[in-house]
Amino acid sequence: MRVIAGIDCGTGFTKALVIGQSPGGTPHILGKARVKSGVNADAAAEEALRIAVVSARLRREDVDYIATTGFGRYSVAFRDIQITEITSAARGVHHLLPEAECVLDVGAQSTRAIGIAGGKVKQFKSNDKCAAGSGMFIARAAKYLEVPLETVGEVSLASRHPQPISSVCAVLAESEIINHVSAGVTVEDIFRGIHESLADRAGALLRRVGMRDRIALIGGVALQGGIVKALEERLSVKVDVPPDCEYVCALGAALLGAQRLLGKAKETSHAAGVRV
Amino acid sequence: MAEKSEYRGNIHQRQKQLMLDWYGKLEQAASGDEPKTCSLMVSGNCVELLEAFGIVPIYPEVNALQLAIRHQSLDPILAAEEMGYAADNCAYVKADIGCLLKGITPTGTRLPEKPTLVLCNFVGCNTYLKWFEHVAKFTGAPLYVIDVPFLRTAEPSKEDVAYVVKQLHELVALLEKLTGRKFDPDRFRHAVACSARSEELWSRIKHLAKVTPSPFDAYFDAITLMGPLYVYRATQEGVDFFTDALAELEAKRSAGEGVYERERFRLVMEGPPPYPYFRTFRDMFAKWQATAVASTYSTVGGLWEFGFRHDPAEPFESVAMHMIAQNVTNRNMLQRYDQMQRYLEEWKADGVIIHFVKSCRLFSAGQGDMRDYFSKQLGVPTLYIESDLEDPRYFAEAQTRTRIDAFFEALEHSKAHPQPRPTVAKGTQLCVLPQA
Numbered sequence: 001m002r003v004i005a006g007i008d009c010g011t012g013f014t015k016a017l018v019i020g021q022s023p024g025g026t027p028h029i030l031g032k033a034r035v036k037s038g039v040n041a042d043a044a045a046e047e048a049l050r051i052a053v054v055s056a057r058l059r060r061e062d063v064d065y066i067a068t069t070g071f072g073r074y075s076v077a078f079r080d081i082q083i084t085e086i087t088s089a090a091r092g093v094h095h096l097l098p099e100a101e102c103v104l105d106v107g108a109q110s111t112r113a114i115g116i117a118g119g120k121v122k123q124f125k126s127n128d129k130c131a132a133g134s135g136m137f138i139a140r141a142a143k144y145l146e147v148p149l150e151t152v153g154e155v156s157l158a159s160r161h162p163q164p165i166s167s168v169c170a171v172l173a174e175s176e177i178i179n180h181v182s183a184g185v186t187v188e189d190i191f192r193g194i195h196e197s198l199a200d201r202a203g204a205l206l207r208r209v210g211m212r213d214r215i216a217l218i219g220g221v222a223l224q225g226g227i228v229k230a231l232e233e234r235l236s237v238k239v240d241v242p243p244d245c246e247y248v249c250a251l252g253a254a255l256l257g258a259q260r261l262l263g264k265a266k267e268t269s270h271a272a273g274v275r276v
Numbered sequence: 277m278a279e280k281s282e283y284r285g286n287i288h289q290r291q292k293q294l295m296l297d298w299y300g301k302l303e304q305a306a307s308g309d310e311p312k313t314c315s316l317m318v319s320g321n322c323v324e325l326l327e328a329f330g331i332v333p334i335y336p337e338v339n340a341l342q343l344a345i346r347h348q349s350l351d352p353i354l355a356a357e358e359m360g361y362a363a364d365n366c367a368y369v370k371a372d373i374g375c376l377l378k379g380i381t382p383t384g385t386r387l388p389e390k391p392t393l394v395l396c397n398f399v400g401c402n403t404y405l406k407w408f409e410h411v412a413k414f415t416g417a418p419l420y421v422i423d424v425p426f427l428r429t430a431e432p433s434k435e436d437v438a439y440v441v442k443q444l445h446e447l448v449a450l451l452e453k454l455t456g457r458k459f460d461p462d463r464f465r466h467a468v469a470c471s472a473r474s475e476e477l478w479s480r481i482k483h484l485a486k487v488t489p490s491p492f493d494a495y496f497d498a499i500t501l502m503g504p505l506y507v508y509r510a511t512q513e514g515v516d517f518f519t520d521a522l523a524e525l526e527a528k529r530s531a532g533e534g535v536y537e538r539e540r541f542r543l544v545m546e547g548p549p550p551y552p553y554f555r556t557f558r559d560m561f562a563k564w565q566a567t568a569v570a571s572t573y574s575t576v577g578g579l580w581e582f583g584f585r586h587d588p589a590e591p592f593e594s595v596a597m598h599m600i601a602q603n604v605t606n607r608n609m610l611q612r613y614d615q616m617q618r619y620l621e622e623w624k625a626d627g628v629i630i631h632f633v634k635s636c637r638l639f640s641a642g643q644g645d646m647r648d649y650f651s652k653q654l655g656v657p658t659l660y661i662e663s664d665l666e667d668p669r670y671f672a673e674a675q676t677r678t679r680i681d682a683f684f685e686a687l688e689h690s691k692a693h694p695q696p697r698p699t700v701a702k703g704t705q706l707c708v709l710p711q712a
Contacts, residue, residue: 071674086682110675121686123651126675 006254031056092252156226489534
């Protein structure tokens with residue numbers, strides 16, 4: 001069995017996931033870990049990998065191949081290969097939800113909609129130089145409203161009268177939130193409004209990549225029940241959240257790394273591109 | 277895997293020297309009464325007529341891009357914004373106006389404070405009308421506007437050509453008055469003949485990119501050659517430069533040398549580059565050993581690879597034809613689709629890269645539909661990226677790199693596992709315009 005690590009160097013967190021795979025066999029997840037990315041992507045990747053290896057009851061030198069993905073993918077000096085998070089997400093989702101055709105990946109600073117077929121990218125669309133539809137928007141609101149980030153999803157689900165956040169800018173949206181607070185709007189309704197605003201923005205991306213009646217939601221924001229409900233209600237779709245949703249890109253990178261290592265494909269990656 | 281394209285032939289050095297010589301002439305003009313100078317646009321211009329009077333062109337766009345490529349564009353942009361130009365104004369305009377206000381030039385040499393004439397030959401882009409009005413106001417130079425009709429028919433009507441020719445004759449009278457020189461028809465014909473020769477050589481260079489591997493990059497390297505094309509095409513220096521450039525690139529072609537050790541992808545590029553990050557942007561494609569084999573941006577000054585040449589037998593009429601019909605900016609979007617489709621088929625390209633320029637409505641309006649047309653209707657791998665040609669604030673390196681990497685990761689697979697593309701009859705013309 002060969003041991004392959006996928007490291008997703010995101011702008012908020014660095015996720016490492018270790019798989020074991022034999023030629024012709026089924027890949028098994030052996031361990032995983034998540035650390036804050038901070039300012040040194042290389043150090044964060046090393047630390048995440050170290051913890052993931054320990055959780056897998058392995059040693060660092062047992063790792064045969066390392067595939068990096070995410071914004072910091074080029075910054076990791078000890079990588080064997082780098083792959084974009086778009087290609088990695090497609091591969092990871094396909095492994096966990098083989099029928100998925102449309103993926104929404106909401107990260108700390110970017111949101112991506114990806115149309116996939118058989119684990120290959122058909123087309124993708126990302127938000128551009130704007131944080132209004134990203135996890136950082138929610139994190140800033142949580143900080144301002146003094147709500148622990150990990151409880152935002154539940155808080156949002158308790159909303160009875162969601163308040164719309166109409167601004168197209170994350171910074172200006174904070175002014176709207178302040179207005180809502182001043183007007184006595186509940187924290188639950190504000191967060192649900194934020195989730196609905198995010199769902200509307202994601203809808204514009206998802207429609208461009210051929211969304212039908214079902215999407216796979218990945219990234220750390222997928223842990224928030226409020227966004228799942230908002231997406232389902234606003235976009236009239238069924239939302240599937242795979243297990244370990246924040247590790248999907250790391251998993252995809254590891255699987256693609258395994259393919260490379262085991263010689264299943266000569267290409268550096270395996271996303272079918274017809275329309276991008 | 278090569279990370280960069282480091283090809284630097286003689287033509288790159290010659291180009292650099294020619295452009296420095298040009299700035300030298302402009303500095304000479306700034307210090308005295310000669311040579312006479314004229315500010316005008318690159319696209320669809322009548323530089324041949326200026327050459328007939330010995331007038332040196334000043335190209336505000338070239339100054340602006342030279343500033344940007346030297347990472348000096350933000351200061352003049354901020355100066356213009358401080359003056360009241362809006363964030364969404366054309367960044368070329370703001371950089372140029374900011375330079376005027378702050379006395380900045382790309383090479384540090386002086387530019388004439390007051391050109392002999394400000395000549396607005398606006399084709400397609402109405403922003404230029406206001407831009408050149410402002411330049412005339414700030415410099416105190418006289419302004420002449422040539423009204424070039426937009427191309428509304430497959431070929432320009434006789435009336436449209438006559439309308440432009442009439443204005444060119446008016447311009448001749450104005451130039452005689454401003455320079456104190458009598459118009460010399462023979463010198464004009466000679467300038468037109470030089471242009472025809474430079475255009476023929478340039479066209480042959482562009483057709484060299486049809487071979488695999490292409491001996492040069494028809495976007496990034498073509499931009500290097502575009503400076504001499506616009507400044508010198510109507511001169512013997514221009515002819516000499518392009519004669520040598522063709523010979524150098526033909527030698528590369530004969531030796532089977534491409535831009536990279538191994539050419540992996542062939543692209544059609546649409547839109548100007550992000551000049552403030554020109555090298556960074558180029559390296560994003562070099563990493564994948566992707567060569568542009570054709571580009572629409574390199575036809576801004578003139579659309580010569582499909583056969584048009586200036587004609588010394590009909591100098592005024594051919595200059596008018598060039599201004600109306602033979603540059604990409606005065607043609608409609610569907611004609612641009614046709615142009616790109618020919619590139620894809622005849623230059624055998626794998627995909628299209630569209631660079632949307634935030635501050636340029638002229639070139640960028642409609643590019644979303646263009647992406648859908650090429651990707652969805654033709655099934656051509658198409659990448660759409662956004663930044664700006666002049667303003668460094670709109671370039672997001674990490675996001676741009678991710679999109680380009682993801683595009684090539686996908687393209688790599690689709691090349692290895694090709695799918696049939698929707699059938700489009702060869703030579704199908706999208707844009708069928710009425711005959712004049």
